[in-house]
Amino acid sequence: MSDQQQPPTGRPVLNGLVALLAVALGVGLILALVALVGSQVLGLGDDDGDAAGESTVRQSMYLPSPVETDEATGPLVTLHTEDPDEPAGSGDAETELPEDEPTTELTSEAAGEISLQALATSVASGERIYFSGVYPGGEGAILWVQRFENGDWADFPASVGVTNGTFSSYIFTGVSGVNRFRVVDRDSGTTSNEISVTVG
Structure with missing residues (x-):
């Protein structure tokens, strides 16, 4: 009679393992849901799309810029190259320098x-x-x-x-x-x- 009243020794261990497994699955599901909601709230999932949009915008901005600067700097570069060429001994520079010199002399005379x-x-x-x-x-x-x-x-x-x-x-x-x-x-x-x- 006393042997029949003792509970089997294997069942409490099995019940404990099942309970631990259920708790672990529950905690894992909760953490997964929190991570999913957090990523959507912070917009982490849209970074790739935003980065792609920014790269597209940058590419669209860079594409016309070189063309416009090349066209605009064409005459500007020639104008700037004329300035360094003037002291180098071009004919225009020699005619302009004497015009500036009398002005300087007149200014120095007026200074007195x-x-x-x-x-x-x-x-x-x-x-x-x-x-x-x-x-x-x-x-x-x-x-x-x-x-x-x-x-x-x-x-x-x-x-x-x-x-x-x-x-x-x-x-x-x-x-x-x-x-x-x-x-x-x-x-x-x-x-x-x-x-x-x-x-x-």
């Missing part, structure tokens, strides 16, 4: 000139006479004011300094009538144009 102007052409007696001007190449120079008196230019008790090629100041005079002024750089002997101001 003093241009003077008055803010107003008429002021009251004792009122300030504002003037300004440009003196290219005269950085740091001291310009002395002169007035035309008795047929000659006489020094006026005023001076102005040149900063950044320009200058400006003012003077007083009680002499009524038309007064003619100019400024002079005593170091270089350069004089400006004259200005006329009516006083009174």
